[in-house]
Amino acid sequence: MDDEKIAVRDTPIHAVLLFADIIESSKYSAVLSYAEYAKRLLDFQESFLSLAERYFPEPEDRTSDFREVSARGDEGLVFLAPVSLDSAADVVFRLIEFLYHLKGILRFGREESDGVAASPRRIGLGAGIHVGRVAFAVAERNNRSVIARLEGFSINYAKRVESCSRLGKYSRIFLSKDAARLLEDKPVILSHFQASMKGIDDIAEVYEVQAGLFSGLNLSDDKDDNQLVDQAVTRADHPERIEEAWMKSLIVSILDYLLQTSPVKALRAKYADGQLRLAWHSSTEDDPILLYLRARDLREKKEHTQQLRYLKELAQKYPEFVYVRKKMIQACWAIAKGKAERAEMVFARDMAKEFLDRFPQFLDAAEVREFRELIKKMARGTKGT
DSSP states (O other): OOTOOOEEEEEOOOEEEEEEEEEEEEEHHHHHHHHHHHHHHHHHHHHHHHHHHHHOOOOOOOTTEEEEEEEEEEEEEEEEOOOHHHHHHHHHHHHHHHHHHHHHIIIIIIHTTTGGSSSSSOOOOOEEEEEEEEEEEEEEEEEEEEEEESSHHHHHHHHHHEEEEEEEESSOOEEEEHHHGTTTTSSSSEEEEEEEEETEEEEEEEEEEEEOOTTTTOOSSHHHHHHHHHHHHHHHHHHGGSSTTTTHHHHHHHEEEEHHHOOOOHHHHHHHHHHHHHHHHHHOOOOHHHHHHHHHHHHHOHHHHHHHHHHHHHHHHOOOOOOHHHHHHHHHHHHHHHHHOOHHHHHHHHHHHHHHHHHHEEEEEEHHHHHHHHHHHHHHHTOOO
């Protein structure tokens, strides 16, 4: 391909861009032997590539779709293009699921199973995600014009977002403002930062993933994932062994995945119990995903007033968590139907109308039907009084 001709197209396209690397890699190189450091880099590269291939397989048609996955040294990247603005939210959320899975493998998979756990330092991962317009180049391969390369400012910007991950205190997975604004209707909580991006922006708005529910994890039956599942189940039983905040979201998400996919009723009950033990283990727990699990548990027990208390707490503290605000409507309506408490009926009606009128893009078809029926029932009840 040395003489391959590449031509840049005039029309830009939207791309989702991810950079990730080992945090403070230079410190590892200073304290580990050459062989040990090389092994860690190779483990990272192999884990990154194999997992990225699983989450983002090669597109069938390279004439219209582009995917680049690579890992070199202490850095990995995933470029996906073109993406429509309608589908970009799902792609960004999928990248976050991939990163949580990768963080789990690096922390619980290979290090635990290969005897590296004795090391005083574990591999940490920082990442940046950006959505933006890029130029693309095409090349002739097998008598077809395929997308061969992406270029442009957005790639540099994504790399700068990744560099901001050193500021993080939760997952160290950072999103640009353009990527973050797509996630309003996803079960993920973001923490806002203002950061300097050298050579680009004196002050830029970026967002760290604080917590999330990632039930779409793509777990397999390989050695690393089996080790990861074992560690998640163990730590759900022993929350005191959870060292970092991001692990709570990962453990809950793994158990949620197992709940959905296990055909054995006894195992599903075990995984549900593990989630609830983790959610209720401490009276001072403030992790938003664990508080949401408490609300979900109370809903299933039909203790709706207690459920509403947790949902209100989450909505007040994380107003951008649209996912919770929708659940508040359902909780208020359940209370209203059971006890005819006028305040809850009005609250449910008003929030339902707000979603239908102002934010219909956050509702699926079933929720639209449910909320419309709720409003109709309210109207009939009012006319009858």
